[in-house]
Amino acid sequence: MTFTRREALVLGAGGLATITLAPAAMAAAFEDAIAAFTGGAAAGEGGIEISAPEIAENGNVVPVEVSAPGAEEIVVFAPGNPAPAVCNVKFGPLAGSQRLSTRIRLAKTQDVTALARMGDGSFVQVARTVKVTVGGCGG
Amino acid sequence: MISRRDFLQATVAASAILGGSGVGAWAQIAARQQLTQDQLLEFDTFGNVTLIHVTDIHGQLKPVWFREPEVNIGVGEVRGLPPHVTGADFLKLYNIEPGTPEAYALSYEDFTALAKGYGKMGGLDRVATVVKSIRAARPDALLLDGGDTWHGSYTVMKTGAQDMVDAMNMLRPDAMTSHWEFTLGIDRVTEIVDSLPFPFLGANIFDAEWDEPAYQPYEMFERGGAKVAVIGQAFPYLPIANPRWMFPDLSFGVREERMAEMVQEVRDAGADLVVVLSHNGFDVDRKMAAQVPGIDVILTGHTHDALPEPVMVGQTLLIASGSNGKFVSRLDLDVQNGQLLGFRHKLIPIFSDVIEPDGEMAAHIDATRAPFKAELEEVIGQTDTTLYRRGNFNGTWDDLICNALIEEREADIALSPGFRWGPSLVEGSAITREDIYNATAMSYPNAYRNEMTGEQLKVILEDVADNLFNPDPYYQQGGDMVRVGGMGYRIDVTKPQGERLSDMTVLATGEAVDPAKTYVVAGWASVNEGTEGPAIFDLVEGWIRRKGTVSVDPNTSVQVEGA
Numbered sequence: 101m102t103f104t105r106r107e108a109l110v111l112g113a114g115g116l117a118t119i120t121l122a123p124a125a126m127a128a129a130f131e132d133a134i135a136a137f138t139g140g141a142a143a144g145e146g147g148i149e150i151s152a153p154e155i156a157e158n159g160n161v162v163p164v165e166v167s168a169p170g171a172e173e174i175v176v177f178a179p180g181n182p183a184p185a186v187c188n189v190k191f192g193p194l195a196g197s198q199r200l201s202t203r204i205r206l207a208k209t210q211d212v213t214a215l216a217r218m219g220d221g222s223f224v225q226v227a228r229t230v231k232v233t234v235g236g237c238g239g
Numbered sequence: 240m241i242s243r244r245d246f247l248q249a250t251v252a253a254s255a256i257l258g259g260s261g262v263g264a265w266a267q268i269a270a271r272q273q274l275t276q277d278q279l280l281e282f283d284t285f286g287n288v289t290l291i292h293v294t295d296i297h298g299q300l301k302p303v304w305f306r307e308p309e310v311n312i313g314v315g316e317v318r319g320l321p322p323h324v325t326g327a328d329f330l331k332l333y334n335i336e337p338g339t340p341e342a343y344a345l346s347y348e349d350f351t352a353l354a355k356g357y358g359k360m361g362g363l364d365r366v367a368t369v370v371k372s373i374r375a376a377r378p379d380a381l382l383l384d385g386g387d388t389w390h391g392s393y394t395v396m397k398t399g400a401q402d403m404v405d406a407m408n409m410l411r412p413d414a415m416t417s418h419w420e421f422t423l424g425i426d427r428v429t430e431i432v433d434s435l436p437f438p439f440l441g442a443n444i445f446d447a448e449w450d451e452p453a454y455q456p457y458e459m460f461e462r463g464g465a466k467v468a469v470i471g472q473a474f475p476y477l478p479i480a481n482p483r484w485m486f487p488d489l490s491f492g493v494r495e496e497r498m499a500e501m502v503q504e505v506r507d508a509g510a511d512l513v514v515v516l517s518h519n520g521f522d523v524d525r526k527m528a529a530q531v532p533g534i535d536v537i538l539t540g541h542t543h544d545a546l547p548e549p550v551m552v553g554q555t556l557l558i559a560s561g562s563n564g565k566f567v568s569r570l571d572l573d574v575q576n577g578q579l580l581g582f583r584h585k586l587i588p589i590f591s592d593v594i595e596p597d598g599e600m601a602a603h604i605d606a607t608r609a610p611f612k613a614e615l616e617e618v619i620g621q622t623d624t625t626l627y628r629r630g631n632f633n634g635t636w637d638d639l640i641c642n643a644l645i646e647e648r649e650a651d652i653a654l655s656p657g658f659r660w661g662p663s664l665v666e667g668s669a670i671t672r673e674d675i676y677n678a679t680a681m682s683y684p685n686a687y688r689n690e691m692t693g694e695q696l697k698v699i700l701e702d703v704a705d706n707l708f709n710p711d712p713y714y715q716q717g718g719d720m721v722r723v724g725g726m727g728y729r730i731d732v733t734k735p736q737g738e739r740l741s742d743m744t745v746l747a748t749g750e751a752v753d754p755a756k757t758y759v760v761a762g763w764a765s766v767n768e769g770t771e772g773p774a775i776f777d778l779v780e781g782w783i784r785r786k787g788t789v790s791v792d793p794n795t796s797v798q799v800e801g802a
Binding site: 151153154155157158163209229231233234 | 447450475476478479483490491492493496698699702705706711713714716736
């Protein structure tokens with residue numbers, strides 16, 4: 101049995117942190133999830149927009165909206181969460197628009213990331229930094 | 240009561256600048272002569288539309304001293320740009336002679352000496368005189384209030400801000416926006432808003448549950464043959480910087496896309512001029528002006544900057560009108576067929592000994608304060624040090640508050656929030672109860688006493704530092720750094736969050752702060768519901784009363800790098 105480098109990293113990190121995933125493991129899980137979605141293809145820019153607050157008012161319910169006209173499928177990731185995958189939405193040929201809106205929980209400040217698989221099989225990607233703050237000193 | 244002191248000439252910003260292509264030199268009249276009300280108000284009425292802007296009055300009905308900041312660091316693209324220019328650099332940038340009334344009004348240099356000579360500034364009765372004078376020249380001038388009006392004084396607390404509401408109504412504003420207003424609690428805000436004879440605007444205030452607009456976003460006015468749209472933008476980070484439980488059903492945010500939609504909507508409705516009445520803070524407005532096309536004027540607020548000239552971002556004029564009633568901005572505009580063809584601007588300094596109080600407003604203010612006169616004027620102690628708050632890292636008022644917190648709550652370390660409101664008090668002054676409330680009055684005043692580890696302290700300080708020094712203005716909250724008593728630190732403002740602070744040191748022992756060790760920390764203005772402890776104004780009053788005369792040592796406990 102052989103391990104890929106990424107699997108080795110996951111295992112190594114898992115050995116160090118038993119309760120929360122170490123950053124390296126989370127990054128790896130995120131990269132794996134993206135690779136699984138795109139099949140390893142590079143994702144382009146443009147044609148996809150993400151809307152989220154710059155700073156979360158409540159990290160437990162952060163509104164996120166993603167729009168990618170012409171997309172067949174949109175996925176959203178919270179790479180800084182213990183489980184980065186947020187949702188996976190497929191749009192049928194009769195869908196009036198290719199847009200999703202939801203609320204997600206964010207464990208900490210991170211780049212919320214969305215990818216879309218377009219009608220021609222290409223992929224596009226967008227990210228937005230959402231800060232989760234302790235707050236309290238605006239004046 | 241009002242002595243007509245000898246003043247040097249000071250018409251702050253008698254600027255006559257035409258065309259959107261740039262800002263001309265600030266007219267500087269060097270001749271020594273007496274300062275008069277006529278000079279302060281002198282203005283050649285221009286164009287067909289006049290805007291009058293007041294903002295961040297923070298409940299100050301009476302004239303105050305207000306020392307401008309010594310440290311006001313800009314990061315990233317705005318490093319070294321106004322308003323991040325202070326002291327001698329500021330005077331040089333705007334061609335102001337040291338020691339002049341403009342220097343006193345706009346910078347901190349020689350503040351104590353100049354304050355004794357030039358006296359207090361502001362007072363809503365003087366503001367009323369200025370507004371009336373502008374309306375005499377332009378009867379349909381629009382008066383726009385940028386918010387932070389119903390907050391910040393003893394009488395605001397005792398009347399639920401009715402004192403400010405009534406006084407402002409006498410000025411007949413045409414619209415306002417908001418921030419600290421919401422710390423009155425949503426029920427009181429709704430009660431006041433329902434009573435206002437003018438719109439309370441907030442394009443970026445939404446219902447938190449359904450994400451639908453919660454307040455009127457804009458108002459259209461017909462002025463001088465032009466359609467003027469005024470879009471309101473409340474402070475974006477109210478539920479984060481202030482207690483969310485006081486207005487649990489509201490959501491705010493910068494919401495740049497929403498602003499772009501509103502600009503488009505008012506343009507489609509035929510607006511010839513688009514004005515944003517903003518409580519974003521200056522750097523956020525500067526970015527928004529660059530990002531959102533079609534805004535002619537942003538009347539900025541929140542960060543309390545006073546700039547004698549507009550800052551131009553592309554074709555957008557940014558106006559900064561100071562705080563605490565110290566200034567009124569007048570902006571005359573030539574608007575023709577949907578085009579802003581020219582402007583003339585003046586930041587009018589409200590020298591309280593020069594501008595005659597408006598009789599009607601003065602009488603109203605006196606009547607409002609009369610029931611509280613004895614409490615307001617009671618002398619609690621004296622100060623040997625000039626007390627002020629503004630500055631990115633510390634001010635003597637907060638040093639005093641931290642000293643009081645450490646002693647009264649028997650703490651190792653004290654935290655005082657980086658608010659920008661709160662007038663100054665010149666050395667040798669009596670400290671009255673009103674003075675203490677001016678620096679501390681709020682609706683969540685409990686002075687807590689908690690145990691925190693060194694690591695928790697670091698996380699909090701890093702978090703606040705990022706609210707101030709994040710290079711992207713949209714992530715800034717517009718306050719100053721939390722003030723720390725009993726602990727020193729080093730900060731590199733150019734580093735990312737988590738890496739800015741180092742050398743955290745317990746001042747009493749000189750030992751490094753141990754991440755694993757627990758410290759007793761006292762502070763106030765926690766945004767958490769149910770915070771326990773005495774009200775900060777009572778705590779500070781008790782401490783000053785015991786001391787009799789207070790003085791504050793120079794603060795050298797914060798070492799700043801990368802500024």
